[in-house]
Amino acid sequence: MFSKASNFVNGVDTAFLIITGISVFFLIVLTGLMIYFVIKYNKSKGKPAVQVKDNMILEITWITVPMIIVLYMFYIGWEGYLPMRRVPKDAMEVSAIGSMWKFQFEYPGEKLSDTLVVPINKAVKVNLKSKDVLHGFSVPAFRIKEDMVPQKDNYSWFTAGELGNYDIFCTVYCGLNHSYMLSVIRVVSQSDYDKWIAALPVKKADTSLGLKVLEKNGCIACHSLDGSKVVGPSFKGLAGSVRAVVTNGAKRQINADEAYIKNSIENPDADVVDGFSSGLMKSYTKMISAEEITQINDYLKSLK
Numbered sequence: 001m002f003s004k005a006s007n008f009v010n011g012v013d014t015a016f017l018i019i020t021g022i023s024v025f026f027l028i029v030l031t032g033l034m035i036y037f038v039i040k041y042n043k044s045k046g047k048p049a050v051q052v053k054d055n056m057i058l059e060i061t062w063i064t065v066p067m068i069i070v071l072y073m074f075y076i077g078w079e080g081y082l083p084m085r086r087v088p089k090d091a092m093e094v095s096a097i098g099s100m101w102k103f104q105f106e107y108p109g110e111k112l113s114d115t116l117v118v119p120i121n122k123a124v125k126v127n128l129k130s131k132d133v134l135h136g137f138s139v140p141a142f143r144i145k146e147d148m149v150p151q152k153d154n155y156s157w158f159t160a161g162e163l164g165n166y167d168i169f170c171t172v173y174c175g176l177n178h179s180y181m182l183s184v185i186r187v188v189s190q191s192d193y194d195k196w197i198a199a200l201p202v203k204k205a206d207t208s209l210g211l212k213v214l215e216k217n218g219c220i221a222c223h224s225l226d227g228s229k230v231v232g233p234s235f236k237g238l239a240g241s242v243r244a245v246v247t248n249g250a251k252r253q254i255n256a257d258e259a260y261i262k263n264s265i266e267n268p269d270a271d272v273v274d275g276f277s278s279g280l281m282k283s284y285t286k287m288i289s290a291e292e293i294t295q296i297n298d299y300l301k302s303l304k
């Protein structure tokens with residue numbers, strides 16, 4: 001009846017359905033009774049309603065019955081939630097790192113990935129971390145959602161039961177490009193996973209000065225490092241490429257050399273990449289020094 005995407009679907013959907021069912025039941029019964037009484041005791045019919053007072057049986061009933069229903073709703077919610085905080089001992093571990101505005105996944109052996117690839121039918125513990133502000137780790141198809149809190153370790157876990165791709169959303173408003181903070185869980189077979197993880201390169205901690213300048217000035221809020229299109233064109237593959245730009249209203253090709261990058265920082269509207277809007281970026285002449293522009297250029301060349 002329920003999707004087998006993860007081991008939590010059953011518990012969450014059961015609670016959801018039962019609570020919705022109870023609510024709909026009372027909506028219909030109460031509304032129906034209300035309409036019935038409005039008609040039955042309509043003043044024009046001259047039939048006065050009887051006042052009920054000190055009726056012990058009635059009072060006990062309307063205290064205990066709703067209490068049992070409410071406690072039952074709590075119980076099924078609790079039953080669905082508790083397993084989410086109890087990670088099996090044999091779970092494999094991956095760290096999810098949230099930052100403005102992307103997810104990264106760190107696998108054992110210092111391997112980094114932009115997507116979360118997991119084997120089917122295997123418990124996966126996801127250690128949730130944030131580099132900057134509050135982010136959310138939400139996988140609707142798996143019925144999991146946890147906060148990623150800076151300076152605090154949090155976690156989530158799941159066992160995926162069906163092959164496929166599932167969306168990951170950041171569910172905490174974390175700044176300008178929060179809505180671009182997306183990723184994907186790819187559920188694959190154990191053998192595909194083994195191949196994938198073996199081919200995943202070991203990360204090199206990126207300590208380049210150019211990246212620090214870009215982060216300090218908020219550039220990567222609008223220019224992604226991984227090729228995804230945000231407000232402005234991505235930095236990936238930019239250095240040395242040939243760009244179609246619009247200069248003074250006319251399209252032309254331009255070589256993205258150091259001079260072009262410097263000019264784009266200082267006069268953003270001079271050569272706007274075709275397909276993007278002008279007037280969105282201010283000049284960074286006062287914020288970024290000539291030395292820093294060189295550092296940015298060095299960094300961009302390393303972004304292949």
Ligand SMILES: [Cu+2]
Nearest residue numbers: 135170174181
């Ligand atoms: Cu976020």
